[in-house]
Amino acid sequence: MEQARDSRHHVVIVGAGFGGLEAAKALGKAPDVRVTVVDRYNHHLFQPLLYQVATAVLNPADISAPIRSVLKARNTQVMLAEAKSVDPRRKVLVVEGGEISYDSLVVATGAAHSYFKHPEWAQVAPGLKTLEDAVRIRERVLTAFEAAERESDPVRQREWMTFVIIGGGPTGVELAGALSYMTRHSLPKDFRRIDTRQARVLLLEGLPRVLTAYPEALSERAKRDLEELHVEVRTGALVTGIDAEGVTVGEERIPTRTVMWGAGVAASPLVRSLDVPLDRAGRVMVTPQLTVPGHNDVYVIGDVAAVAQENGKPVPGIAPAAMQMGRHVAKTVRARLRQKPLQPFRYHDKGSFAVIGRGYAVGMLFDKWRMTGRAAWMVWAGVHIAYLIGFRNRLSVMLNWGYTFFTQGGRDMRLITGKVAPRMPALDQGPSLPVVTAAPALPVAQPAPVH
Amino acid sequence: MEQARDSRHHVVIVGAGFGGLEAAKALGKAPDVRVTVVDRYNHHLFQPLLYQVATAVLNPADISAPIRSVLKARNTQVMLAEAKSVDPRRKVLVVEGGEISYDSLVVATGAAHSYFKHPEWAQVAPGLKTLEDAVRIRERVLTAFEAAERESDPVRQREWMTFVIIGGGPTGVELAGALSYMTRHSLPKDFRRIDTRQARVLLLEGLPRVLTAYPEALSERAKRDLEELHVEVRTGALVTGIDAEGVTVGEERIPTRTVMWGAGVAASPLVRSLDVPLDRAGRVMVTPQLTVPGHNDVYVIGDVAAVAQENGKPVPGIAPAAMQMGRHVAKTVRARLRQKPLQPFRYHDKGSFAVIGRGYAVGMLFDKWRMTGRAAWMVWAGVHIAYLIGFRNRLSVMLNWGYTFFTQGGRDMRLITGKVAPRMPALDQGPSLPVVTAAPALPVAQPAPVH
Numbered sequence: 001m002e003q004a005r006d007s008r009h010h011v012v013i014v015g016a017g018f019g020g021l022e023a024a025k026a027l028g029k030a031p032d033v034r035v036t037v038v039d040r041y042n043h044h045l046f047q048p049l050l051y052q053v054a055t056a057v058l059n060p061a062d063i064s065a066p067i068r069s070v071l072k073a074r075n076t077q078v079m080l081a082e083a084k085s086v087d088p089r090r091k092v093l094v095v096e097g098g099e100i101s102y103d104s105l106v107v108a109t110g111a112a113h114s115y116f117k118h119p120e121w122a123q124v125a126p127g128l129k130t131l132e133d134a135v136r137i138r139e140r141v142l143t144a145f146e147a148a149e150r151e152s153d154p155v156r157q158r159e160w161m162t163f164v165i166i167g168g169g170p171t172g173v174e175l176a177g178a179l180s181y182m183t184r185h186s187l188p189k190d191f192r193r194i195d196t197r198q199a200r201v202l203l204l205e206g207l208p209r210v211l212t213a214y215p216e217a218l219s220e221r222a223k224r225d226l227e228e229l230h231v232e233v234r235t236g237a238l239v240t241g242i243d244a245e246g247v248t249v250g251e252e253r254i255p256t257r258t259v260m261w262g263a264g265v266a267a268s269p270l271v272r273s274l275d276v277p278l279d280r281a282g283r284v285m286v287t288p289q290l291t292v293p294g295h296n297d298v299y300v301i302g303d304v305a306a307v308a309q310e311n312g313k314p315v316p317g318i319a320p321a322a323m324q325m326g327r328h329v330a331k332t333v334r335a336r337l338r339q340k341p342l343q344p345f346r347y348h349d350k351g352s353f354a355v356i357g358r359g360y361a362v363g364m365l366f367d368k369w370r371m372t373g374r375a376a377w378m379v380w381a382g383v384h385i386a387y388l389i390g391f392r393n394r395l396s397v398m399l400n401w402g403y404t405f406f407t408q409g410g411r412d413m414r415l416i417t418g419k420v421a422p423r424m425p426a427l428d429q430g431p432s433l434p435v436v437t438a439a440p441a442l443p444v445a446q447p448a449p450v451h
Numbered sequence: 452m453e454q455a456r457d458s459r460h461h462v463v464i465v466g467a468g469f470g471g472l473e474a475a476k477a478l479g480k481a482p483d484v485r486v487t488v489v490d491r492y493n494h495h496l497f498q499p500l501l502y503q504v505a506t507a508v509l510n511p512a513d514i515s516a517p518i519r520s521v522l523k524a525r526n527t528q529v530m531l532a533e534a535k536s537v538d539p540r541r542k543v544l545v546v547e548g549g550e551i552s553y554d555s556l557v558v559a560t561g562a563a564h565s566y567f568k569h570p571e572w573a574q575v576a577p578g579l580k581t582l583e584d585a586v587r588i589r590e591r592v593l594t595a596f597e598a599a600e601r602e603s604d605p606v607r608q609r610e611w612m613t614f615v616i617i618g619g620g621p622t623g624v625e626l627a628g629a630l631s632y633m634t635r636h637s638l639p640k641d642f643r644r645i646d647t648r649q650a651r652v653l654l655l656e657g658l659p660r661v662l663t664a665y666p667e668a669l670s671e672r673a674k675r676d677l678e679e680l681h682v683e684v685r686t687g688a689l690v691t692g693i694d695a696e697g698v699t700v701g702e703e704r705i706p707t708r709t710v711m712w713g714a715g716v717a718a719s720p721l722v723r724s725l726d727v728p729l730d731r732a733g734r735v736m737v738t739p740q741l742t743v744p745g746h747n748d749v750y751v752i753g754d755v756a757a758v759a760q761e762n763g764k765p766v767p768g769i770a771p772a773a774m775q776m777g778r779h780v781a782k783t784v785r786a787r788l789r790q791k792p793l794q795p796f797r798y799h800d801k802g803s804f805a806v807i808g809r810g811y812a813v814g815m816l817f818d819k820w821r822m823t824g825r826a827a828w829m830v831w832a833g834v835h836i837a838y839l840i841g842f843r844n845r846l847s848v849m850l851n852w853g854y855t856f857f858t859q860g861g862r863d864m865r866l867i868t869g870k871v872a873p874r875m876p877a878l879d880q881g882p883s884l885p886v887v888t889a890a891p892a893l894p895v896a897q898p899a900p901v902h
Contacts, residue, residue, distance in 0.1 A: 042593060059510045068641035077643040080597040142493060146531040150548075190519035192528045 008034040008075070009337055012093055012102035014083045014270065016044050016067045018319040019302030020108035022326030028073030030334055035075055036100060037067060038093065040082040044070055045131060048319060048384060051171065053134035055178040056142070056186070060131045083109065085273035088295045104297045104333050107284075108326065109268035111303035111317060114281075116264055121242045125259040128171055137260055141179065144258045145187060148194045155255075161199040162256040164247050166239055167263030168205025169212075170354040173222060175260060176203040176231045177357035184230065185358075201230065202256075204237040204249060206263070211354055211362065213316060218362045221372050225356045239263075265317070267304040274298065279306045288344030289332050290325055299332070301325035307345065315347045324348060353380040459485040459526070460788055463544055463553035465534045465721065467495050467518045469770040470753030471559035473777030479524030481785055486526055487551060488518060489544065491533040495521055496582060499770060499835060502622065504585035506629040507593070507637070511582045534560065536724035539746045555748050555784050558735075559777065560719035562754040562768060565732075567715055572693045576710040579622055588711055592630065595709045596638060599645045606706075612650040613707040615698050617690055618714030619656030620663075621805040624673060626711060627654040627682045628808035635681065636809075652681065653707075655688040655700060657714070662805055662813065664767060665821075669813045672823050676807045690714075716768070718755040725749065730757045739795030740783050741776055750783070752776035758796065766798045775799060804831040 011027055013020045016039040027035050043064040052058040068078050081095040086107070092099040113127035126136050141163065148160035165176045180201040187196040203210070203226065209219040210226075210233060223233050234249070241248035246255040267282035276292050279285055283306040284292055290305060292298040302322035307315040315321045328345045335342055353363030353376055361376035371379060462478055464471045467490040478486050494515040503509040519529050532546040537558070543550040564578035577587050592614065599611035616627045631652040638647040654661070654677065660670040661677075661684060674684050685700070692699035697706040718733035727743050730736055734757040735743055741756060743749040753773035758766040766772045779796045786793055804814030804827055812827035822830060 042597065059512050061510050066641065072640065078641075079601060080594075081601070143531075146493065150530065150532070189523065190517065190529075 006034060008032055009333070010101070010103045011035045011106065011333060012100055012104070013037045013106040013108060014093060015039060015108035015110055015268075015302070016041075016070075016078075017047070017108055017110050017302060017322060019110075019322035019326040020106065021067075021070060022323040023106050023108065023301065023329050024071050024076055024326075025073075026327050026330030027333065028071065028076055030075070030330075030337075032337055033075060033333065034077075035071075035073070036077050036079060036102075037071060038079045038081050038083055038095060038100065039067055040080070041130075042066055042068070042080055043131075046384075047129070050128050050131075050134045051174045051178055053131065054128055054137040054141075054175060055182050056138055057178070060135065064131060083270055086270065086298065088274060088292070088298055091297070102297075104299065106299045106301060106326075106329055107271060107274075107304060108300075108302045108322070109270045109304050111265040111267050111281075113261060114264035114266035115261070118242070121261065124244050125166060125242050125261040127261040128175065129265075137175075140258050141182075145191065145194070145196060145199075147257070149191050157194065159245070159255045160257050161194065161196070162202070162254065163199065163258045163260070164202045164204060164254060164256045165260045165262060166204050166242075166247070167261065168203055168207070168210030168233070168235065169262055170352075172203055172205070172260075172262035173210055173226065174355050175262060176201055176233075177226055177229055177355065177360075180226075180229045180231045181357045200232060202232045202234065202254065204239060204247070205233070205235045206238045208235050210235065213352075214354075214362065214364060215370065218364070218370055218372065222354065222356055222362045225360050225362070225373075229357045265303070271300060271304055281306070289342055290329055290345050299329045301329055307347070309347050309349070316352065318352055320350055320352075321347055351379075353377075353383075355380055457485060459483055460784070461552070461554045462486045462557065462784055463551055463555070464488045464557040464559060465544060466490060466559035466561055466719075466753070467492075467521075467529075468498070468559055468561050468753060468773060470561075470773035470777040471557065472518075472521060473774040474557050474559065474752065474781050475522050475527055475777075476524075477778050477781030478784065479522070479527055481526070481781075481788075483788055484526060484784065485528075486522075486524070487528050487530060487553075488522060489530045489532050489534055489546060489551065490518055491531070492581075493517055493519070493531055494582075497835075498580070501579050501582075501585045502625045502629055504582065505579055505588040505592075505626060506633050507589055508629070511586065515582060534721055537721065537749065539725060539743070539749055542748070553748075555750065557750045557752060557777075557780055558722060558725075558755060559751075559753045559773070560721045560755055562716040562718050562732075564712060565715035565717035566712070569693070572712070575695050576617060576693050576712040578712040579626065580716075588626075591709050592633075596642065596645065596647060596650075598708070600642050608645065610696070610706045611708050612645065612647070613653070613705065614650065614709045614711070615653045615655060615705060615707045616711045616713060617655050617693075617698070618712065619654055619658070619661030619684070619686065620713055621803075623654055623656070623711075623713035624661055624677065625806050626713060627652055627684075628677055628680055628806065628811075631677075631680045631682045632808045651683060653683045653685065653705065655690060655698070656684070656686045657689045659686050661686065664803075665805075665813065665815060669815070669821055669823065673805065673807055673813045676811050676813070676824075680808045716754070722751060722755055732757075740793055741780055741796050750780045752780055758798070760798050760800070767803065769803050771801055771803075772798055802830075804828075804834075806831055 009032055011033055013024050013035060016037050020037060021044055024035050024037050027033050043066050046063040049058060049063045053060055053063060071078060084094045084096060086093055086105065092101045093105060112129060115121045126133055128134060128137060144160045148157050151157040151160060163179060165172045183196045183199040209216065211219045211222050226233050237249045239247055239249055242259055246253055247259055271278065271284050274292055276284060283304055284300040285306045286300050287293060290299050290301055292300055302325060303317040309315055324347060325345060332342055349367040351363060351365040353361045355361045355377065359377050360373055361380045362372050363376050363380065365371055460483055462484055464475050464486060467488050471488060472495055475486050475488050478484050494517050497514040500509060500514045504511055504514060522529060535545045535547060537544055537556060543552045544556060563580060566572045577584055579585060579588060595611045599608050602608040602611060614630060616623045634647045634650040660667065662670045662673050677684050688700045690698055690700055693710055697704055698710055722729065722735050725743055727735060734755055735751040736757045737751050738744060741750050741752055743751055753776060754768040760766055775798060776796060783793055800818040802814060802816040804812045806812045806828065810828050811824055812831045813823050814827050814831065816822055
């Protein structure tokens, strides 16, 4: 079949994260524009709540929405494809299996984990960026407790019940708090031979304090709140080694079977093909119109763009910043088509929060007011529910949160989808299995004798 | 640590399906018994609703519950382990990595797919027994539509939009109806270039009618209802070949990229180690006490047991039958301990149903009354909600069903967790992509020109 050449301005958006989706939505009503959104996943992911999937409070579907159902504008089409490179001279985006030509390109491919110079750590210390990551962490944590329950050697049992989180940024802090809460509230009644409340959760940060993006007083408060939740917070702890049996911090060896990574991110590698200078984190240093220097039809937004605020500080890699950039690019594209003057991008800091366990948070509102404790959490929860895309998800998240509040922990998400993990310990390690001392309130049933 | 030998009678239950769980629950209050439940998964699965996970109506967590949270009795412990064999002389269950000794053993390991003499079909035609299966089918179906949307060749596009389900039993019928509904109600608005309502769903059955366990009139009705849902039902269709590009039925070749298997099941292989006669489906022909001939301390229940009803018909492989067997074994174990007389197992047929698309079903009530249409569906839905274990799941399922009813399809479960599937077609197949003719009501946006 032949077809007429479409005369509308073709905007190709790579990545349906917060930035890309917002740009697409803002262009959905433009009559002289058509939009193609390319993503390697079929869903938009609400990344700020990933740690709740990892700690079995929410379902994967609670924090994701099919891109196709979010972008319903008639001028917009969605393509499931992995972007490989950009050729700005020919004005094409190269994807796995083909090419897509653009009039304007918006690169919104986000960031991935960075293990600095240790790519081998990725295997033993999964990070938390995708649903697969979250489900993997959830299954590793749940399997560790199953292994501890089976284990007869008290030393090894202790290793299974030690969890190390590397990186004291928001991801690490939220994961540590939620994990510690889970070990003390959702899990204890499930096990007979181990007391999950004796699990150790360690948070290791190389710098002198956690949450370095916040003022020192908030870092201090976050540390205290985490310690009250029984998280062992270690600052100035430089990790020099990670393997399947432990973590090395300077001279010290911490034996553990479960390590999680929240320490470093690097911009998506797609922008390397643009052949422009990148900063140390691999981000493009964009113009005030968020374009690539030398190519004013290629926009870069979100975590893959390095942008300075008016006060000189960098725009943080958070969802609201990406969304603002997405909307700004949509405005710029339309202004160009109408030959109107262009505005430089300006970041409006409405605030940001990091959650510490159930019902507590720290954060800044409008870059002015510090908030802590329950009040900060209330603001955080309200903002997150409001932003969650789609009525259904919002209802489901509220239901799950409500349930968690009233019953101490989202019981039914504790799902290991796969069969017994290969890393389970052998059973035949003694004539009878020892009982790990349980707290007095928790009755311990007799274990099965194992021969 | 040393520990005193436990004097209670130790019942080991392998498999936490409907039968095993029911046995464990019924033994949970027995003072002279302790119970160990062994399963290779950490969750009980409500298998009858698996097809709704496969068709993106329900979440995996909606139809599963952690075994540990279901079995809270103090005399019960749960062990995540894969059973390998039974040694009835030494009275031990051999699991991966060790052995567990028992006083009574209950084998409740269920059934798996059987591809008859074609194990190679398992790769191209996934069945529907586990959550992994359901998620895999969901992702294959959704990816097929994504591939069709990308495909430029109309013949190949048609192949991507052809879905073949092999086996006209309840699983095949339910999957075919739900899939056809999905293509006509939940998906159409999502795509721009294909009209998902033109997808073909074929149900192939080798015997002369579908749902052979029911009276002929119900099979007829089911076929008619399926055809009204645009499912192409072919009976007497013997499949002789399946590969990645199609299905062969006698002389005919049906080109398709997505095949699903609901044709055969075989009992779990664990019972082979018992060294007793098995029937053709690999099931143990048990005594009236549901024990293995020659070993009255080894019980076999559920889909892995071959039991005859009083009318000579076999007890069907459905959840209520397994649950009745589980309760009967618990009674027998307790009666033996008290040296009371034993009762033979008797199956009470309360009925069974097969759902056909949204709001329709066929079935039998108390082995007497035929039910069809909406009435049958209402009974089916009521029974299933009532049986679903755990308040949370029940609420969540009702919420999701309610949503599906009012909005035509559970939008947000349409999740492909992984990245672009490797089987996606190449993009570079012509100077411009053709538009698949859409039904008139559906506006089609211009496709992107692809060079």
